[in-house]
Amino acid sequence: EDQVTQSPEALRLQEGESSSLNCSYTVSGLxxxxxxxQDPGKGPEFLFTLYSAxxxxxxxxxxxxxxxxxxxxxxxxxxxEDSATYLCAVRGYSSASKIIFGSGTRLSIRP
Amino acid sequence: DTGVSQDPRHKITKRGQNVTFRCDxxxxxxxxxxxxxxxxxxxxxxxxxxxEAQLEKSRLLSDRFSAERPKxxxxxxxIQRTEQGDSAMYLCASxxxxxxxxxxxxxxxxxxxxxx
Numbered sequence: 411e412d413q414v415t416q417s418p419e420a421l422r423l424q425e426g427e428s429s430s431l432n433c434s435y436t437v438s439g440l441x442x443x444x445x446x447x448q449d450p451g452k453g454p455e456f457l458f459t460l461y462s463a464x465x466x467x468x469x470x471x472x473x474x475x476x477x478x479x480x481x482x483x484x485x486x487x488x489x490x491e492d493s494a495t496y497l498c499a500v501r502g503y504s505s506a507s508k509i510i511f512g513s514g515t516r517l518s519i520r521p
Numbered sequence: 522d523t524g525v526s527q528d529p530r531h532k533i534t535k536r537g538q539n540v541t542f543r544c545d546x547x548x549x550x551x552x553x554x555x556x557x558x559x560x561x562x563x564x565x566x567x568x569x570x571x572x573e574a575q576l577e578k579s580r581l582l583s584d585r586f587s588a589e590r591p592k593x594x595x596x597x598x599x600i601q602r603t604e605q606g607d608s609a610m611y612l613c614a615s616x617x618x619x620x621x622x623x624x625x626x627x628x629x630x631x632x633x634x635x636x637x
Contacts (some may be wrong), residue, residue: 412636414563453525453612453628454564459616497563507577508625511563 412437414512422518423488431483431515438466443481444509445474446497454497458501488519523547525592525629527613533635534603541599542632546615554594554626556612557581564612570596571618577620603636 415434423429435443442461445453458467460476467474471492473484483496495514502510522555526545534540546553551572567586569577572593582588584605590596600607610633615628 446628451631451633453614453631456625456627459625483532499563505577507552507569507571508566509565513561513563 412477412500412504412510414498414510416496416498416512416515418427418515419478419513420516420518422520423485425489425521426487428484428488430484430485431482431496433481433512433516434479435481435498435500436479436482437500437502437504437510439503440503441501441503442509443476443497444497444501445481448495448514450496457496471519485517488517490519490521493517523560525613525627527611527629527632529632530630531633533637535600535637536605537602538633539599539601540603541597542611542613542634544596544598544613544629546595546613547617547627550615550617550627551593552616552618553590554614554616555596555598556614556628558610558631559590559608567598600634603634605636608634608636 413436417432445457448454458474463478465476471486475482495516497514499509499511528543553570555567555629568588570590573590585601587596610631612631614628616626
């Protein structure tokens with residue numbers, strides 16, 4: 411069964427303090443790994459899709475990387491507005507459509 | 522606004538009542554998804570439509586839940602005889618389905634359901 415585990419559950423950083431969020435996954439053939447950002451009371455906002463090991467994508471202070479077993483979301487010199495829950499999800503060949511989400515990492519950036 | 526929209530944003534109901542939610546996807550998207558999210562968890566897949574056809578349903582979707590997309594545009598999700606355990610955020614997402622991999626799903630703001 412496809413599964414996604416994210417760590418840590420919560421992370422508090424000082425403004426400017428870089429760190430990484432982890433997403434470990436098991437899937438029957440990876441069709442895509444996704445990162446979303448979710449603010450309280452809102453729907454998830456799409457950030458990145460990664461397809462194969464070794465792939466990297468960047469957007470502002472965020473960079474996502476992918477290996478055969480896990481993905482990292484690196485955040486460089488974060489600002490308070492980066493505070494949110496970051497969700498990782500995978501899509502495998504066992505399903506034509508659905509994606510399986512992890513429970514997320516709640517990131518808090520102190521000014 | 523050309524994003525996914527959902528209505529209502531909030532719904533409070535009494536146990537045993539029926540509720541219906543609506544989702545309007547991004548206009549050129551032919552694929553539509555429903556998810557449920559409880560506090561501290563990621564979204565859980567409920568069901569998926571390609572155009573008007575419902576192609577996949579989760580075992581989480583009990584007989585009290587039904588979803589439709591009659592003309593391949595907007596979709597409705599109905600919950601009959603609501604229970605307190607149905608309290609959650611119900612999220613709708615859409616994607617273009619133009620490529621075989623068909624990946625990026627874009628989410629609406631959600632409907633928060635509270636069952637008293």
